[in-house]
Amino acid sequence: MKFLDLKPQYESIKSEIDNAIKKVLDSSIFIGGPEVESFEKEIANYCGTKFAIGLNSGTDALYLSLKALGIGFGDEVITTPFTFIATVEVIASCGANPVFVDIDPKTFNIDAKKIEEKITKKTKAIIPVHIFGQMANMDEVMKIAKNNNLYVIEDVAQAIGSEVKGKMAGSFGDFGCFSFFPSKNLGAYGDGGMIVTNNEEIADKVKLLRNHGSSPNEKYLNLVLGGNSRLDSIQAAILRVKLKYLNEWNQKRKEKADYYTSKLGELDESIICPFIEEGYSHVFHQYTIRVENGKRDKLKLFLVENGVPVMVYYSIPLHLQPVMKYLGYKKGDFFEAEKASEEVMSLPIYPELKKEEQDFIFDKIEEFYEQGR
Numbered sequence: 001m002k003f004l005d006l007k008p009q010y011e012s013i014k015s016e017i018d019n020a021i022k023k024v025l026d027s028s029i030f031i032g033g034p035e036v037e038s039f040e041k042e043i044a045n046y047c048g049t050k051f052a053i054g055l056n057s058g059t060d061a062l063y064l065s066l067k068a069l070g071i072g073f074g075d076e077v078i079t080t081p082f083t084f085i086a087t088v089e090v091i092a093s094c095g096a097n098p099v100f101v102d103i104d105p106k107t108f109n110i111d112a113k114k115i116e117e118k119i120t121k122k123t124k125a126i127i128p129v130h131i132f133g134q135m136a137n138m139d140e141v142m143k144i145a146k147n148n149n150l151y152v153i154e155d156v157a158q159a160i161g162s163e164v165k166g167k168m169a170g171s172f173g174d175f176g177c178f179s180f181f182p183s184k185n186l187g188a189y190g191d192g193g194m195i196v197t198n199n200e201e202i203a204d205k206v207k208l209l210r211n212h213g214s215s216p217n218e219k220y221l222n223l224v225l226g227g228n229s230r231l232d233s234i235q236a237a238i239l240r241v242k243l244k245y246l247n248e249w250n251q252k253r254k255e256k257a258d259y260y261t262s263k264l265g266e267l268d269e270s271i272i273c274p275f276i277e278e279g280y281s282h283v284f285h286q287y288t289i290r291v292e293n294g295k296r297d298k299l300k301l302f303l304v305e306n307g308v309p310v311m312v313y314y315s316i317p318l319h320l321q322p323v324m325k326y327l328g329y330k331k332g333d334f335f336e337a338e339k340a341s342e343e344v345m346s347l348p349i350y351p352e353l354k355k356e357e358q359d360f361i362f363d364k365i366e367e368f369y370e371q372g373r
């Protein structure tokens with residue numbers, strides 16, 4: 001068994017994908033062009049935003065959001081310490097300072113109640129991360145941002161398709177940043193990313209930045225300092241095929257999650273299944289349980305030794321990463337993020353995961369507890 005197997009999904013749509021790739025090869029348009037433009041329109045439509053800009057990765061989507069807003073040296077950007085490194089890396093790469101806020105222990109998302117106390121004169125933006133597939137409390141985040149005149153950049157890398165009251169993840173903030181890394185809910189067959197926004201001015205700025213600051217009207221006229229962050233046409237063509245299935249695949253993830261929870265929920269008091277906030281949808285990029293009473297590492301070892309691949313997202317909260325040492329944080333600064341990093345464990349979840357595989361995983365977890373470990 002694999003933690004994630006991408007092959008069965010490809011096989012289920014093989015002829016469509018192969019045709020889409022062939023079409024691009026025949027067109028000989030490999031960067032930008034009609035496939036990228038159509039995919040941008042489809043994503044904007046899917047998210048309910050006016051604009052979408054195709055990019056080469058989720059990391060650059062976050063980076064260019066900050067750049068387009070002019071965030072740099074001396075500025076502060078508030079985010080969570082319980083996320084993938086990219087979220088924080090880009091803040092530092094811009095020259096700004098990441099400022100962490102602890103997480104809500106139930107959802108693992110940034111604790112909106114604790115944001116305001118971290119706002120200073122230097123604060124320019126908040127980056128909430130919709131971790132594991134469930135949105136952060138965006139009503140609260142947007143209220144705080146509005147009251148304090150801050151930008152909001154949503155990191156939607158793990159939560160494409162999740163929503164609150166019909167409003168899609170990515171459409172709340174000034175920017176929504178998506179990743180199409182192969183393992184994400186909408187995964188390319190290579191790297192890819194996207195920014196969505198309703199603001200035409202910053203959309204145009206991102207378009208400049210992704211292509212060397214080149215004027216859209218005149219070739220080799222470079223207006224601002226940019227780079228190369230473009231989405232390629234083959235990835236766009238693949239993603240267009242896959243987008244049609246995204247809701248169905250997300251639904252399947254939810255069903256697998258429900259099945260896990262129905263079995264694991266009653267198993268042992270040390271296991272806490274994912275919490276879904278009232279009115280929120282969870283697209284289960286990860287199915288992440290908490291294993292309390294110091295049992296996580298023992299259970300993880302037992303499962304791996306017994307053929308159940310599990311992962312820990314994330315074993316080191318970002319304020320304790322060597323690369324972030326210069327910020328001066330220490331152990332104890334973010335109690336909930338640190339506790340989560342000691343207790344979380346993600347089980348295999350993807351649309352094609354079989355019921356028998358889930359049963360096997362459950363049996364092994366049950367075995368661990370039956371042995372009184």
Ligand SMILES: *Cc1c(COP(=O)(O)O)cnc(C)c1O
Pocket residue numbers: 056057058059060083084086087129155157158178179180181191192193
């Ligand atoms: C995957 C991920 C990213 C980065 O996306 P890439 O496309 O790999 O650059 C950023 N933030 C989060 C939370 C992610 O999970």
